[in-house]
Amino acid sequence: MSNNRKQQALDYHSGINDGSRPGKVATMITKPCETQLDLSLAYTPGVAEPVRAIAADEETAYLYTAKGNLVAVITDGTAVLGLGNVGALAGKPVMEGKAVLFKKFADIDVFDIEVNATSSEDFINTVCNISPTFGGINLEDIAAPHCFEIEKALSEKLDIPVFHDDQHGTAIIIAAGLINALEIQGKDLGAASIVCLGAGSAGIASMRLLVSLGAKKENIYLIDRKGVIHSGRDDLNMYKQEFATQTDRRTLADAMNGADVFIGVSGPNLVDEAMLLSMANKPVVFALSNPDPEISPEVANRVRDDLIMATGRSDYPNQVNNVLGFPFIFRGALDVRASVINEEMKVAAVNALAKLAHEVVPDEILKAYGVDKMEFGPDYIIPTPFDVRLRDFVPPAVARAAIDSGVARLPYPADYPE
Secondary structure, three states: OOHHHHHHHHHHHHOOOOOOOOOOOOOOOOOOOOOHHHHHHHOOOOOHHHHHHHHHOHHHHHHHOHHHHEEEEEEOOOOEOOOEOOOOHHHHHHHHHHHHHHHHHHOOEEEEEEOOOOOHHHHHHHHHHHHHHOOEEEEOOOOOOHHHHHHHHHHHHOOOOEEEHHHHHHHHHHHHHHHHHHHHHOOOHHHOOEEEEOOOHHHHHHHHHHHHOOOOHHHEEEEEOOEEOEOOOOOOOHHHHOOOEOOOOOOHHHHHOOOOEEEEOOOOOOOOHHHHHOOOOOOEEEEOOOOOOOOOHHHHHHHOOOOEEEEOOOOOOOEOOHHHOHHHHHHHHHHOOOOOOOHHHHHHHHHHHHHHOOOOOOHHHHHHHOOOOOOOEOOEOOOOOOOOOHHHHHHHHHHHHHHHOOOOOOOOOOOOOO
């Protein structure tokens, strides 16, 4: 980022140029507060009535408070963007940014919470203790492997949705795009040879979800800093061990030979031309390191004219962007008061996103992106973030899956499309 753009970012967050408050979010009052009667209803003595109702039946908190549309975006600051372990407070701008996206795209209110925690247990206890406030928990920027332990424990302890977006949000968008890319390339997920460079939260969650969708573990090569994760290694944690395969391939170059799919959630410029050339005919390349991909689209398209490529960047086609997922997944989960976000709901989100990419793109979306045409094909395998139809596709699919899998406490919303 140029020095000028860095200063623009600092000025934007400080509000120094436009007189706005520092930060990106604030709270608002949702009821009248203009008269003495209003005040008496908002606080004492009127507030005693909902207090008594909730004390008698905790479910009425969804009726009398903001709980049902309120999500906590929580971090410990151990894996903030590409900046690493910068600490909880330094992660606050990112958590506020997440709050902006929740509100902008799905009208969900957010409190961002930054937790100084000395251990996974300390973090888990903190979140459990504050959980009555919220209708859902979005975990963010928590380093692997303890992010897996934290999410699992919270999902088991709480009766509200818990979702680690760095894991599942990324996995859902990758899976939706990959289903469509393989369709275009005439390939089957169950038979595809898949290389995943990056064995952290996003890599492992993505491979798990692809297996749920039909990929075969024996066809997956998961790669960390030491190379291919294989059954002969004795340095694997329990999460990497899940994808240890019996193979004599040891390096990224070995794994790429003959591969149908490359998924990179690692770092810049780790894939070279020779690796790309060694892949199977009609490969799919998701180089998602941001801002610099594992291999640049310019290089990849010069080397191969038969590939489909996605990146994490907005200035190339097929951006894998988590904002396509988490706001709408939570919208669907909250609207049927789901107790969890389970595998069925994640798969439903994948299929809804994949389906939307097949639909004709309205003119207003084309105008928003300054293009004349977007249609299902190699350069359009996933919807764009400003596609207003996302709210019509993803929340209903997630809500229906929650109901069908028995984790919803409300019926299918009457204002949702059939």
